[in-house]
Structures are given as C-alpha cells and as structure tokens.
Amino acid sequence: MxxxxxxxxxxxxxxxxxxxxxxxxxxxxxxxxxxxxxxxxxxxxxxxxxxxxxxxxxxxxxxxxxxxxxxxxxxxxxxxxxxxxxxxxxxxxxxxxxxxxxxxxxxxxxxxxxxxxxxxxxxxxNVPVVSVNTDSPYQTFDDLLEGMRSGDVTVGTAGINSSGGMALAAIKEGFGEEFPGARMITYDGGNPAVIATASGEVVATTQLAVEQAEMIRAGRLRALTVLSDRELVIGDTPPIPPVTDFDPDFHVAxxxxxxxxxxxxxxxxxxxxxxxxxxxxxxxxxxxxxxxxxxxxxxxxxxxxxxxxxxxxxxxxxxxxxxxxxxxxxxxxxxxxxx
Missing domain, CATH: 3.40.190.150 (Bordetella uptake gene, domain 1)
Structure with a gap:
C-alpha cells in the first residue's frame, strides 16, 4: 500500500x-x-x-x-x-x-x-522520539549516547521550551550526564527541526513522534528510542524501543x-x-x-x-x-x- x-x-x-x-x-x-x-x-x-x-x-x-x-x-x-x-x-x-x-x-x-x-x-x-539521519553512523541509542559523551552531535529542536528541547534536557537528567558532545540547534518549530535532521543539517532530533512519523515511514530518519515505557509502532516500520530499555528508572510522562x-x-x-x-x-x-x-x-x-x-x-x-x-x-x- x-x-x-x-x-x-x-x-x-x-x-x-x-x-x-x-x-x-x-x-x-x-x-x-x-x-x-x-x-x-x-x-x-x-x-x-x-x-x-x-x-x-x-x-x-x-x-x-x-x-x-x-x-x-x-x-x-x-x-x-x-x-x-x-x-x-x-x-x-x-x-x-x-x-x-x-x-x-x-x-x-x-x-x-x-x-x-x-x-x-x-x-x-504525544511522546518524543530520538532519531538520527539515516546516513548517521549511530545505529542504536547507546551509540548516540556515546557520541553525545565524546563526539559532536548536533540535535535539532524547536527550542529549549519545546517538547524536543525538554526531551533533550530530560535525557541529560535521566542519565545523569551533561553529554558535552551534544549541541542543541534551535528552529522555529518541530517540523523545521525534523527536516534539518532528515537533510543532514543536524545529526539528531528529539522532537515528537507525530512530527517525525512521515520521515520515519519514508526511511529518511532512523528512530533509536521513544521516551516512553513501551515501544512505539509507526505504520509498518520496526517498533521503536522504549527509553526504559536503556534505563529502567527513566521517568516518562x-x-x-x-x-x-x-x-x-x-x-x-x-x-x-x-x-x-x-x-x-x-x-x-x-x-x-x-x-x-x-x-x-x-x-x-x-x-x-x-x-x-x-x-x-x-x-x-x-x-x-x-x-x-x-x-x-x-x-x-x-x-x-x-x-
């Protein structure tokens, strides 16, 4: 179909x-x-x-x-x-x-x-999803976390007070790390942030699933985790693993x-x-x-x-x-x- x-x-x-x-x-x-x-x-x-x-x-x-x-x-x-x-x-x-x-x-x-x-x-x-450009070397959320610790990972969001900005802050807080290799790049909304990730302008995004769904279905984004305690299925794409798979104590709402x-x-x-x-x-x-x-x-x-x-x-x-x-x-x- x-x-x-x-x-x-x-x-x-x-x-x-x-x-x-x-x-x-x-x-x-x-x-x-x-x-x-x-x-x-x-x-x-x-x-x-x-x-x-x-x-x-x-x-x-x-x-x-x-x-x-x-x-x-x-x-x-x-x-x-x-x-x-x-x-x-x-x-x-x-x-x-x-x-x-x-x-x-x-x-x-x-x-x-x-x-x-x-x-x-x-x-x-809505729940945030952590995704990367499909050309990114990061295959799993653990890979991305390691890149955020020591590399240079640009993360596209709609700003510090957006769902994506709050999700990135929640990841830092939940895992107890500052992740010095992560740099937030802000846009005027979730859609521009997602497009920037799909085009390779930034490495990753933490915006909401609804903003990423089309790009995930089209294979232009690789979803690594959803900030939820249960997996997320979007269309016929593989289930997105919950963040609690990587940290069982991660608080989600x-x-x-x-x-x-x-x-x-x-x-x-x-x-x-x-x-x-x-x-x-x-x-x-x-x-x-x-x-x-x-x-x-x-x-x-x-x-x-x-x-x-x-x-x-x-x-x-x-x-x-x-x-x-x-x-x-x-x-x-x-x-x-x-x-």
Missing amino acids: PTTSKAALIAAISVLCTPAFAQDSGYSWQPDRPINIIVPWSAGGSTDQVTRVVAPILEEALGVEVVVVNQPGASGSIGTQAALDAERDGYTWTANAIANNATYAITGLLQDTSIEDYHIYLSVA PDYFGIFIPVGAPQEVYDTMDQVWADHVMDSEAVRTYASSNGAVFAPSYGEDALDAAMPVVIGEACARVTRGEAVVDPSELGITCP
Missing part, C-alpha cells in the same frame, strides 16, 4: 469536516465572526498538525470559520503572549502542549501567567496537546466549548485516525478532567526547570508543588 503523506491525511480529514457556515449551532454562544487559534510554532509541527485536524470539527459545530494562525518565536512564547494580549471576547484562542503554557513564567519567557489563565481542551498526548481559551471571556463561550468538546471531539474519528496514524495517543478531555490528566507532565517539567537551573520563578508561586 502506498504511504499516505501527513499533509494529505490532514487535508482529507479537513474535507470530511467542512463546515456549514452561518447556521444556528444550537449552543448558548452563537459566534458571528471567525475565531482565531494562534499556534505559536511554525506550520507542520505537532501543535499545528493536531490543531488543523480539530479546527474543522469546531467550524462545523459552531457554524463559523476557525482560522489557524502560525505565530512562531521564542519557544512559543511570542504567539502565546499575543493570545493573552488579545481582547477577551472569546474570538482569540491559542494551542500548544500544556506543559509549555504551564511553565513559560517559570523560565521567564512570559511574566505573571500560569495554566490557570486558560480554559483547557485537550485532544492527544506523555505531554498533552490542545486548545486553550484565555479566561475573561463571557461564560457562555466556555459553556459552549465544553459542550462542543463533549459532543464532537471526545469521540472524534478524525482525531482518532490522526493519532493512530502518527504515533500519538487519542486522549480528549476538557476542564478539570484535562487538568488532572496533564498535571504529572506539568509538575515534572516545572520541577525539572528548577533542577536544571532554568527556573527564574519558583513553581510554588504558580501553585505547583515539587516532590
């Missing part, structure tokens, strides 16, 4: 979910103009992908256009700040990994913000992705979105298909259930910032207690 490209898959899903505009949605909030979702990363990355799958579902439910706007920069903090600065009328949202929104203030990228500034709507959970609506909008906005998420996203075949095709976990939730599901990764990332000396604000000031 020919391999279906990620772009084609998402386009097909979008066609299936084409909205009927200017209709009465039947919900308490009746938006009368387009809704903007700011994705604070470049097109093609993990946040962008799943947001473009969910947006047509929301369009069909609400009866207005839902526009995905890419505004990358500063590890996602520029676009996130733009969403927070917008008028709180319910028409400007943002999308991201929840660990990012919860830790921007801790690292000083944003001021006076926390996850409590949003109503939360999650769709999938999936990162949850979704849409975040800043607080301060009329209550009917959140009441409507709660119902839309329950009616159209919780059992969405489009989101389920995207997840199963790209190495993600189908995990929709909203409200308190979403926060409860995501708190392990929020706590883990926030407290890791302290351990790594990256925190300029103590997590306790944001209501996060480190173990």
Whole structure:
C-alpha cells in the first residue's frame, strides 16, 4: 500500500469536516465572526498538525470559520503572549502542549501567567522520539549516547521550551550526564527541526513522534528510542524501543496537546466549548485516525478532567526547570508543588 503523506491525511480529514457556515449551532454562544487559534510554532509541527485536524470539527459545530494562525518565536512564547494580549471576547484562542503554557513564567519567557489563565481542551498526548539521519553512523541509542559523551552531535529542536528541547534536557537528567558532545540547534518549530535532521543539517532530533512519523515511514530518519515505557509502532516500520530499555528508572510522562481559551471571556463561550468538546471531539474519528496514524495517543478531555490528566507532565517539567537551573520563578508561586 502506498504511504499516505501527513499533509494529505490532514487535508482529507479537513474535507470530511467542512463546515456549514452561518447556521444556528444550537449552543448558548452563537459566534458571528471567525475565531482565531494562534499556534505559536511554525506550520507542520505537532501543535499545528493536531490543531488543523480539530479546527474543522469546531467550524462545523459552531457554524463559523476557525482560522489557524502560525505565530512562531521564542519557544512559543511570542504567539502565546499575543493570545493573552488579545481582547477577551472569546474570538482569540491559542494551542500548544500544556506543559509549555504551564511553565513559560517559570523560565521567564512570559511574566505573571500560569495554566490557570486558560480554559483547557485537550485532544492527544504525544511522546518524543530520538532519531538520527539515516546516513548517521549511530545505529542504536547507546551509540548516540556515546557520541553525545565524546563526539559532536548536533540535535535539532524547536527550542529549549519545546517538547524536543525538554526531551533533550530530560535525557541529560535521566542519565545523569551533561553529554558535552551534544549541541542543541534551535528552529522555529518541530517540523523545521525534523527536516534539518532528515537533510543532514543536524545529526539528531528529539522532537515528537507525530512530527517525525512521515520521515520515519519514508526511511529518511532512523528512530533509536521513544521516551516512553513501551515501544512505539509507526505504520509498518520496526517498533521503536522504549527509553526504559536503556534505563529502567527513566521517568516518562506523555505531554498533552490542545486548545486553550484565555479566561475573561463571557461564560457562555466556555459553556459552549465544553459542550462542543463533549459532543464532537471526545469521540472524534478524525482525531482518532490522526493519532493512530502518527504515533500519538487519542486522549480528549476538557476542564478539570484535562487538568488532572496533564498535571504529572506539568509538575515534572516545572520541577525539572528548577533542577536544571532554568527556573527564574519558583513553581510554588504558580501553585505547583515539587516532590
């Protein structure tokens, strides 16, 4: 069977979910103009992908256009700040990994913000994969670790606060080594970082599986390990071994992705979105298909259930910032207690 490209898959899903505009949605909030979702990363990355799958579902439910706007920069903090600065009328949202929104203030990228500034709507959970260019001499994760100890291994990520940047930091922390031979090269999003690895511009990447899936299926990346406690299968490629095969004590926690609506909008906005998420996203075949095709976990939730599901990764990332000396604000000031 020919391999279906990620772009084609998402386009097909979008066609299936084409909205009927200017209709009465039947919900308490009746938006009368387009809704903007700011994705604070470049097109093609993990946040962008799943947001473009969910947006047509929301369009069909609400009866207005839902526009995905890419505004990358500063590890996602520029676009996130733009969403927070917008008028709180319910028409400007943002999308991201929840660990990012919860830790921007801790690292000083944003001021006076926390996850409590949003109503939360999650769709999938993602895990990072460590991959190298197929021309790389590194055949196994152990080989790469040795190269990171003594060689010159450039690692492409979307920045220190991206999933890839946090994954690289987690590897250093989990294995208890600084790995002086590893140099992080940052890009405006996960997709450019993955493309740079596939082209040989950098040696490796630690971005998410969903961002690498197409290149792995096409044989342009060699996946060495997944930061999970179970193997990952992407299409008909060989299973990717879990990082716990190399270190049984390595702490893993999936990162949850979704849409975040800043607080301060009329209550009917959140009441409507709660119902839309329950009616159209919780059992969405489009989101389920995207997840199963790209190495993600189908995990929709909203409200308190979403926060409860995501708190392990929020706590883990926030407290890791302290351990790594990256925190300029103590997590306790944001209501996060480190173990």
